[in-house]
Amino acid sequence: MNSFRGHGGAAETDVVVIGAGPAGALAALRAAELGARTTLISSGEFGGMAANEGPVPVRAFAYAARLMRDARQLPQYGITESEPVLHFDRLRARVREIVHDVGTRTALRERVDALGVSLHEQSGVARFTDSHTIETDRGLRLRADRFIVCTGGMSRRLAIPGIELTSSHSDVWNATEVPTSMLVVGSGHTGVQVASMFNAFGTRVELFEGGPRILRSEDDDVAAAVASALRDSGVAVHERFGTITSFEKTRVGVRLNFRNGDHEGHAEAALAVVAAGWVPDTAGLNLARAGVAIDAHGTIQVDEFLRTSVPHIFAAGDVTGRLMLVPGAVEDGFVAATNAVQGPTQPLRRRVSPSGSFTHPEHAQVGLTEAKAREAHDVLATMVPFDSAVRAIIEGRTFGFCKLVVDRASCRILGCHVVGERAVETVQLAAVAIAAGMRVDDLARVAISFPTYAEVLVHAAIRAAAELRLPLGGYAAHMGVRASPA
Incomplete structure (x- = not known):
C-alpha cells in the first residue's frame, strides 16, 4: 500500500x-x-454503542431484572426472604462499572x-x-x-409534534430513578426489552405497536407467546393502536395522543420512551x-x-x-x-446470524421464520414445549417452546425459534447446526447433557426426524417427545 x-x-x-x-x-x-x-x-x-449503550448495559439491566424475579421465586423452594427492593442509583453505578470493565479488559x-x-x-x-x-x-x-x-x-427520531418530550432507550439507562409509569412506543427488540425490564423494576408499563403484532421481524408464534407473557406479567400491550398525532407535557409527565380511524385516544405516564427503529x-x-x-x-x-x-x-x-x-x-x-x-479479494459471504433479546421470557431465533420458509420450501415445523424439559420443570421455568423449521426434501434445518429460559444460548446451538449444514436427523442424534435447557432443541429435532420417517438409533429412537402443534 x-x-x-x-x-x-x-x-x-x-x-x-x-x-x-x-x-x-x-x-x-x-x-x-x-x-x-x-x-x-x-x-x-x-x-461504540454495543459496549456503552447497547447489548452490554442492556444485558446488565436485564440481569438485575432477572435477579428480582428470581428473588420472588425463593418461597417456592422453601427459602424465606423479604420482597426485593431496587436501589436504582446503585444499579446504575454497577452498570457503569461493567461498561468500564468491558471497555478496558x-x-x-x-x-x-x-x-x-x-x-x-x-x-x-x-x-x-x-x-x-x-x-x-x-x-x-x-x-x-x-x-x-x-x-x-x-435511534430513529419520529417527526411528530412534541417528540422532544420523549426519551430514547439510551436516556432511560441514565435516569436517576425508576419511573412510576412508562409508555414505550415501538415493539421491536429494543422496545420490548425496555418494557420487560422496567416492568420487573416495578414500573407500570404500556407498550404501543401500530402494526398487527409486536416483534414483527420474529416468527408469528414467538411474537404471540412474548405478547402473552408480557400481558400476564402486567404490561399493557396495545397492538393496532393507530397513529400517534402528538406528545404533550402534563403535570405528571407526558401524554401520548393517537388516532385510530375516527377514534381519538390518549395515554399518559411519567416517561415516554420511543424505540421506533434504528x-x-x-x-x-x-x-x-x-x-x-x-x-x-x-x-x-x-x-x-x-x-x-x-x-x-x-x-x-x-x-x-x-x-x-x-x-x-x-x-x-x-x-x-x-x-x-x-484489494477486493474477499466477498462478504452469506451469514448465519442468530439474534435474541433478554426479555422475560427470553426469545431468540436463527434462520428463516416459518412463514418466510414456506415461500420457497415444502416445510415441516415442529414445536416442543418447555414444560416437557426436565431442567425447566426443576427450576419452575416451564413457559415457552422450541420450534424447528425443516425442509422436507433435503431434511436441512431452515430456522429455529425459541421462547423461554436460556433461549439465547439454546439458539446458538441451532446456529452451529445450520452453519454446519446438518440434517435434522444429525441433530437428533447429538448427545445432550441432562438436565439442560438445550434438551428442547434436540427433542424438537427428534420429533421432526420421526415425522419425516428418518431412521434414528439409540437414545433418539426411544425418546417420547411431546410436541405442541405448529
Whole structure:
C-alpha cells in the first residue's frame, strides 16, 4: 500500500477506521494484522454503542431484572426472604462499572493496543473534507490512502409534534430513578426489552405497536407467546393502536395522543420512551464531500466487497443497513479491512446470524421464520414445549417452546425459534447446526447433557426426524417427545 505524506497539517497513515464499535475495532485489528499503519478514531469511548449503550448495559439491566424475579421465586423452594427492593442509583453505578470493565479488559482492546493501532477516543464527530482527508470536532486531522466507515447506528427520531418530550432507550439507562409509569412506543427488540425490564423494576408499563403484532421481524408464534407473557406479567400491550398525532407535557409527565380511524385516544405516564427503529449514523460524516453515495435513509451503498461508490472508502456494520447485529458487524469489519488493505479479494459471504433479546421470557431465533420458509420450501415445523424439559420443570421455568423449521426434501434445518429460559444460548446451538449444514436427523442424534435447557432443541429435532420417517438409533429412537402443534 502506498501512503500519503503529511499534507496541510494532517497526520499520515495507511488506513483510518472511523468508529470503534464491533465493526470498527475488528476492522482496525485486521488492517494492522495485515501490516497497514492503522488509525482508529471514535467520537466516544472504545466499544461504540454495543459496549456503552447497547447489548452490554442492556444485558446488565436485564440481569438485575432477572435477579428480582428470581428473588420472588425463593418461597417456592422453601427459602424465606423479604420482597426485593431496587436501589436504582446503585444499579446504575454497577452498570457503569461493567461498561468500564468491558471497555478496558476486552481481549479485542488488548490486541488492538498490542498491534500498535493508533487509537483516538473522545475525538468528536469526524467528517470528510475531501475523499482522502477527515477532521474531527476536537481538531484531529488525518489524511490516508484508505478509509473504513464504521460509525454504527442511532435511534430513529419520529417527526411528530412534541417528540422532544420523549426519551430514547439510551436516556432511560441514565435516569436517576425508576419511573412510576412508562409508555414505550415501538415493539421491536429494543422496545420490548425496555418494557420487560422496567416492568420487573416495578414500573407500570404500556407498550404501543401500530402494526398487527409486536416483534414483527420474529416468527408469528414467538411474537404471540412474548405478547402473552408480557400481558400476564402486567404490561399493557396495545397492538393496532393507530397513529400517534402528538406528545404533550402534563403535570405528571407526558401524554401520548393517537388516532385510530375516527377514534381519538390518549395515554399518559411519567416517561415516554420511543424505540421506533434504528438508522445508520452517517449524517455528520459529510459523505457528499468525499463522493460517497447514500440512500434516502442515510445508508451507505456498498458492493459485495464492502466498497462504497468511492473505491478507496469502505463501510462496515450498521451504516450499510443490512443486518444490524454485532456478529454481522464483526464479520463486516474483517471483510472490509481485508479488502481495503489487499484489494477486493474477499466477498462478504452469506451469514448465519442468530439474534435474541433478554426479555422475560427470553426469545431468540436463527434462520428463516416459518412463514418466510414456506415461500420457497415444502416445510415441516415442529414445536416442543418447555414444560416437557426436565431442567425447566426443576427450576419452575416451564413457559415457552422450541420450534424447528425443516425442509422436507433435503431434511436441512431452515430456522429455529425459541421462547423461554436460556433461549439465547439454546439458539446458538441451532446456529452451529445450520452453519454446519446438518440434517435434522444429525441433530437428533447429538448427545445432550441432562438436565439442560438445550434438551428442547434436540427433542424438537427428534420429533421432526420421526415425522419425516428418518431412521434414528439409540437414545433418539426411544425418546417420547411431546410436541405442541405448529
